[in-house]
Each structure stands twice: as C-alpha cells, then as structure tokens.
Amino acid sequence: KIYRRQFLFLSAAGAVTASVASSALGQSNRTPFKSQVSLPKLHTSNHGSLELDLEASSRPVSLGGKRAYLFSYNGQLPAPRLEARPGDTVRIHFTNNLTQPTNLHYHGLHVTPTGNADNPFLEIPPGESLTYKFTIPKNHRSGTYWYHPHHHGYVAEQVFGGLAGLFIIRGELDEIPEIKAAKEEFLVLQDFALDGSGRIQSPNHMAIMMGREGQILTVNGQVNPKYGIPSGGLLRLRLLNASPSRFYRLSLENHPLYLIATDGGALGNLVEREELLLAPGERAEVLVRGEREPKQYRLLNLPYDRGGMGMMGGGMMGDGMGMMGSSQMMRSSQTNPQVLATLTYRGSVSTLPLPQKLIPVETLPEPRTVRRFELSMAMAPGMGMSFTFNGKAFDPNKINTQVQVNTVEDWELVNVDPDRMDHPFHLHVNPFQVISRNGKPEPDRAWKDTVLVRGGETVRIRVPFRDFLGKTVYHCHILDHEDLGMMGVLDIQAPT
Ligand code: C2O
Ligand code: CU
Ligand code: CU
Numbered sequence: 412k413i414y415r416r417q418f419l420f421l422s423a424a425g426a427v428t429a430s431v432a433s434s435a436l437g438q439s440n441r442t443p444f445k446s447q448v449s450l451p452k453l454h455t456s457n458h459g460s461l462e463l464d465l466e467a468s469s470r471p472v473s474l475g476g477k478r479a480y481l482f483s484y485n486g487q488l489p490a491p492r493l494e495a496r497p498g499d500t501v502r503i504h505f506t507n508n509l510t511q512p513t514n515l516h517y518h519g520l521h522v523t524p525t526g527n528a529d530n531p532f533l534e535i536p537p538g539e540s541l542t543y544k545f546t547i548p549k550n551h552r553s554g555t556y557w558y559h560p561h562h563h564g565y566v567a568e569q570v571f572g573g574l575a576g577l578f579i580i581r582g583e584l585d586e587i588p589e590i591k592a593a594k595e596e597f598l599v600l601q602d603f604a605l606d607g608s609g610r611i612q613s614p615n616h617m618a619i620m621m622g623r624e625g626q627i628l629t630v631n632g633q634v635n636p637k638y639g640i641p642s643g644g645l646l647r648l649r650l651l652n653a654s655p656s657r658f659y660r661l662s663l664e665n666h667p668l669y670l671i672a673t674d675g676g677a678l679g680n681l682v683e684r685e686e687l688l689l690a691p692g693e694r695a696e697v698l699v700r701g702e703r704e705p706k707q708y709r710l711l712n713l714p715y716d717r718g719g720m721g722m723m724g725g726g727m728m729g730d731g732m733g734m735m736g737s738s739q740m741m742r743s744s745q746t747n748p749q750v751l752a753t754l755t756y757r758g759s760v761s762t763l764p765l766p767q768k769l770i771p772v773e774t775l776p777e778p779r780t781v782r783r784f785e786l787s788m789a790m791a792p793g794m795g796m797s798f799t800f801n802g803k804a805f806d807p808n809k810i811n812t813q814v815q816v817n818t819v820e821d822w823e824l825v826n827v828d829p830d831r832m833d834h835p836f837h838l839h840v841n842p843f844q845v846i847s848r849n850g851k852p853e854p855d856r857a858w859k860d861t862v863l864v865r866g867g868e869t870v871r872i873r874v875p876f877r878d879f880l881g882k883t884v885y886h887c888h889i890l891d892h893e894d895l896g897m898m899g900v901l902d903i904q905a906p907t
Contacts, residue, residue, distance in 0.1 A: 450631065451487045451576065456495040460502070463491070465515075467560070467574060468508040471609070475627055475634035478609040482509065482572030488632035489599040489653065490558070490576025497551040497582055503543040507535045513569060515543060516561035516839070517578055518692060519674055519860045521551055524840050524883035524903075531561040531839065531884050532807060548878060552676035552842075552858065553582030555597075555649045555694040563805065563898065567655045567890035571623055572611055573601065573632075575653035584677045584696075589766035593645040593698060596638050598710075598752065600689070602654045603627040614891075620788075620796070621719055621832075622656025622691075622889035628712060630752045637753045640708075644701040644762030646754065647671075652689040655890035658833070660715040661687045663699065663708045663754070669765055672696035675842035675858025677770035682855055688715065690835035692861040692888035698765060701756035708754040714745050718866040719832035772856040775844060775873045778819040782812065785827045786834045786864055786887065786897070797896040798887065804896030805886075811899035812885075814876050815906055821846065824862070824870045831866025834897070835888040841903075843874040861888050876903050 454463045465484050472481050472488055484490035495501060507513050514533045522529050528545035535541050556578040560569040577597055585591060604612035604625030614623040630636050640646045652659055661668070662685065670682040674694050687695055699708070789799040797804045803811060814820060822843075824836050842860045845853045848870050864870045886898035 451489050452485070452491045454491055454493050456499045456501075459498060460500050461493060461495045462502040462504075463493070464504045464506070465491070466506045466508055467513055469572070472573075472632070474603060474605070474629065474632070477605060479603065479605050480610050481603070482569055482574045484574060484576060488573050489601065490574065492577045492579065492597060493558070494579040494581055495547055497547055497553075497580065498549045499547050501543070501545055501547065504540065505535065505543060506540040507537055509569070510537050511565055511569075512536050512562050513560045513565065513574075514541075514562050515558055517545075517556065517558050518837075519554070519556035519694070519842065520578065520580075521548060521840060521842065521878070522546070523879045523881065525879075525881035529840065529883070531563075532882065534562060547580065551580055551582070553580045553584040554672060554674070554676035554858075555579060555651060555696060557651055557653065557694070559653070563807065564894050567623060567894050570653065570655045570890055571603070571625070573603070575599065575601065575651075577649075577651060579649075583770055584672060587766050587769065589645070589764055590647060590671065590698075592643060592763050593647040594639075594641040594643075595647045595649065597649045597651075598630050599632075599651050599653050600659055600751065601629050601632070602657045603629065619891045619895070622891040624654070624657045628749055628751055630710075635750050635752060637755055640699065640701040640754055640756035642757070642759045644756070644759050645765075646699040646701075647696060648699060649694070649696050650687075650689060651694045652691055654691055656691055658691070658715045658717055659689045659751075660713040661689065661751070662711045662713055662748075664711060666699070666708050669698040669700070670695060671698055671766070671769055673857040674860045677772075678855060678857050679769055679772045681765055681767065681769060686713065688863070690833070690861060690863040690888065691890065692835060692837050693863075699754060700762055700765065701758065703758055703760070703762075705758040706756050708756070709750050710752040710754065711748040712745070712751050713748050717833040718828075719830050772844070772858065774856070775819050775875055778821045778873060780814075780818070781821045781823060783823045783825060784836075784899075785825050786836065787826070787828045788830055788832065790829075798892040799896055800885075800899045803899070805893075805898040805900075807900065809900060810882070810902045812901045814901065814903055816876050816878070816880055816903050817906065819873060819875045822872050822874060824864045824872065826864045826866055826868050828866055833863060833865050834892065835861050835863045836870070836885065837861040837888040838874065838885040838901075839883040840879060841874055841876050843872040846871040846873050879903060880905055
C-alpha cells in the first residue's frame with residue numbers, strides 16, 4: 412500500500428488520475444459499429460490568413476479493425492493538417508467538447524507565448540470556446556511542426572487519446588527543385604492501448620512512471636498502411652512522433668534514409684542514415700529512393716531500450732511491487748521489429764537526383780551565460796516520487812528560469828536520473844542547436860526543439876531567445892513525466 416500513497420501524492424501535485432481516462436471516452440454501444448472518424452483534412456492559408464474551426468471531442472473510430480473510443484479534433488485521426496507560410500496570420504476558433512479542461516500548443520513554432528497564442532497556461536473548460544490568434548514571423552523557417560493539447564495534468568492522457576496534428580510551414584525547403592520533384596507523404600506515428608470494450612486502457616502506476624505506451628502502432632491512424640514510391644523513385648517522408656512516450660527507432664530494412672530536416676527545419680546538407688531514432692515530440696524529414704527494380708520497403712520500428720526500471724525493478728518500491736505483477740506493468744521493451752508501414756515501388760529506368768545542398772544553418776555566437784539543468788526522477792523521503800528539473804517539480808506560479816530577449820545561452824542538460832531513464836527535453840517558442848553530447852561535438856548542425864538526453868548523458872544546447880517576451884515552459888516530452896512535474900517555467904524578459 413506504500414505505492415498507493417505515493418501515487419496519491421503525485422495526483423495532488425497535479426497528475427492525471429487513471430479513472431478520468433475511461434469516463435471521458437464515452438459509453439460502449441452495441442449497435443453495429445460505424446467509424447465516426449475520418450482521415451485528416453488539409454487547411455491551407457489563403458491571402459495570408461489561415462482560419463478554421465477546431466473542435467476536440469471523443470468519438471468511436473475503427474482502429475486496426477477494432478472499435479476504439481478516442482479523442483479527436485474535428486472527428487479526424489490524426490487531426491487536420493494545417494499549412495501556413497511565413498508572415499501569415501493564424502486564427503483557430505477552438506471549442507472544447509471533451510469532459511475535461513484542455514488547450515492548444517503549437518509545438519516548434521516560433522510565435523508569441525502570451526495572450527491567446529502559444530500559451531500553455533490557458534485553460535479552456537469543457538463546453539467552452541476560445542479563438543487562438545497569432546502571426547507567423549516573416550523569417551520563420553519552413554518545416555514540420557505540430558499541435559496538441561497542453562493542459563498540465565491532462566497532456567499524456569489527451570495525446571494518448573489521439574489529439575495531435577501537423578502544422579506545416581511552407582517555404583524555402585519546399586522550393587529546392589529536387590525536393591519539389593519528390594512525392595510528399597506525411598506520417599504521423601501514434602500508439603494506442605485499448606481494453607476489451609475499445610476504451611483507452613487506463614495506465615497502471617508503473618506505466619505512468621515509464622510513460623504510457625500502447626501495443627497498437629499506427630501511421631496516420633492506420634495499421635501498416637501502404638504508400639507508393641512514384642515512378643521518379645523519390646519519396647519525401649515527413650515524420651512526426653506524436654506518441655506520448657513511445658520511441659521509434661526507424662529503419663527501412665537497411666535501405667538508406669536521406670535526412671533533410673529535423674524538428675526546426677532543413678539541414679545544411681543531406682545526411683545518409685540507416686536508422687532514425689525519434690523520441691516523443693521529435694520530427695524528421697527523409698528522402699527515400701527506390702532502386703530500379705520493383706520492390707517493397709517495410710518501414711520498421713526496431714527494439715529500443717530507453718532505460719529505467721532498473722532501480723524500481725530492484726524492489727525500490729517495497730510493498731508496492733506486489734501490485735505490479737501483470738505484464739502490462741513491465742517495461743514495454745518491444746523485442747521484435749514491428750512493421751509500421753509499407754512502401755511499394757514498381758521500379759523505373761531512371762531515378763530523380765538527390766539534392767546535395769539544402770539550406771545553410773546559421774552559426775550561433777558563443778554565449779556568455781551557461782546554465783545547468785539536472786533531469787531526474789526525484790524521491791523525497793516520505794513524500795513519494797516526482798519528476799523534476801534541478802530537484803523542483805512544476806509550479807505554474809513560480810518562475811524557474813529568467814532570460815533576456817535577444818541573447819544566446821548554452822544550456823547544459825544533465826540526466827542524473829538514478830534509474831537511468833531517457834528524458835527527451837523540449838523547449839517552447841525558441842528552437843535551439845545541439846552543440847555536444849558528453850563533450851563530443853554534435854556532427855551535424857541542425858535546428859531542434861526536442862532533444863533526447865539519455866541516462867547518464869550531458870547534452871549541451873545553444874538557444875537564441877528572439878522576438879518574443881513572456882512566460883513559457885520547457886519540459887520532458889515523455890508526457891507522463893511532464894504531467895508529473897518535469898516542467899519548468901521560463902520567463903523571457905526585456906533588456907534592463
Ligand atoms: Cu509538444 Cu510542450 O510540447
Ligand atoms: Cu512544444
Ligand atoms: Cu522524462
């Protein structure tokens with residue numbers, strides 16, 4: 412019973428309680444099943460303005476042939492794809508038809524964190540509406556961004572319910588001739604866990620500690636969908652890990668992946684990869700090239716060990732371990748490769764060329780300020796467990812870090828987790844560059860907003876704070892960790 416008490420402490424600190432999950436997902440019904448959820452629609456900006464209605468609700472959907480009660484935006488899974496251009500104004504008339512509070516976050520976008528913009532402190536109660544309004548800066552990088560709910564305490568549950576969609580900024584990268592010639596596919600990766608009646612399975616305590624994962628792996632809401640590589644042989648895949656906790660270690664069965672962009676837009680040059688690891692929240696764009704002969708390429712998710720459970724498995728939880736007998740409670744370390752999608756190719760006599768030069772990534776100046784952030788699960792004697800930065804759990808009324816606008820800082824992210832659990836670190840509003848890992852310089856300069864910090868690792872990132880003042884957040888993108896306190900408040904201030 413010790414564990415129970417600890418868990419209640421976590422709940423009081425703002426965690427989602429497991430019972431909310433099932434009640435919010437609707438009643439099972441016995442009439443023949445008809446999916447009420449469709450594939451995502453595309454909303455593009457027109458004459459400098461992107462405007463749409465967006466409604467969050469829960470509805471039944473067919474998931475790999477099974478009935479599932481999921482959350483969705485506008486009844487679509489994944490959510491509608493939004494496309495805008497630098498300089499555009501965005502207006503989203505949002506309505507919350509869930510039975511719990513929510514809001515919207517525009518992950519990776521460099522837009523203002525204040526007012527009715529990318530403000531994670533807003534709360535939209537059930538039944539209420541709010542219009543989000545912001546402008547995409549004229550010099551915003553083109554890339555693959557996304558949106559999802561961000562109400563502290565409900566984020567993991569709502570994203571696991573299916574609430575996630577792409578927010579594409581079109582621009583420079585799309586104009587490179589070789590890339591323009593490629594066929595474009597968007598792959599949103601989501602995992603789901605259903606109980607016998609098609610409701611999202613409520614995670615047990617251990618699953619919440621590790622971050623909830625499901626055994627149904629989907630791409631664009633489908634199990635193993637097929638995508639054609641066009642006759643020119645060049646396919647551009649824009650990948651988003653929209654799972655709350657699952658990592659994807661992607662491979663095309665040893666066929667090369669040509670990386671062209673990361674979270675925050677284009678790389679300077681194409682980089683050939685055999686595998687690609689996407690932590691929760693991360694995006695990547697790759698080109699895939701078909702050989703001459705007809706062939707099928709399977710997009711696989713390879714097993715990946717994200718640490719954790721060592722200490723806990725060693726009996727740290729005392730009596731509480733008695734509650735953790737079932738296999739669902741064990742780390743969902745998948746042992747076999749799983750097929751996510753299949754790329755089919757009919758072959759061709761000639762294939763389109765790969766681009767060599769992409770878009771130069773600027774060199775940031777050496778900063779004057781270096782800050783250290785310790786990432787860890789924290790045990791307070793008699794108080795149970797939480798997830799923290801520098802030993803502190805999230806408090807919306809405190810400011811953890813103050814910076815000045817128009818300065819550059821290095822942040823040293825040190826994973827001191829005693830359980831050696833991976834933590835993907837994410838910062839809102841201002842993208843950064845990874846400088847080094849454990850002192851080793853990062854090989855390719857790239858813009859990121861989420862970076863994996865493995866157990867025991869130290870990752871140095873360089874962040875320019877530009878354009879926007881106000882309060883925002885950084886957090887672990889294992890969303891259960893974020894809901895359990897692994898989030899800090901950043902205040903970006905005017906120069907004094
Ligand atoms: Cu994708 Cu603050 O999150
Ligand atoms: Cu974000
Ligand atoms: Cu974490």
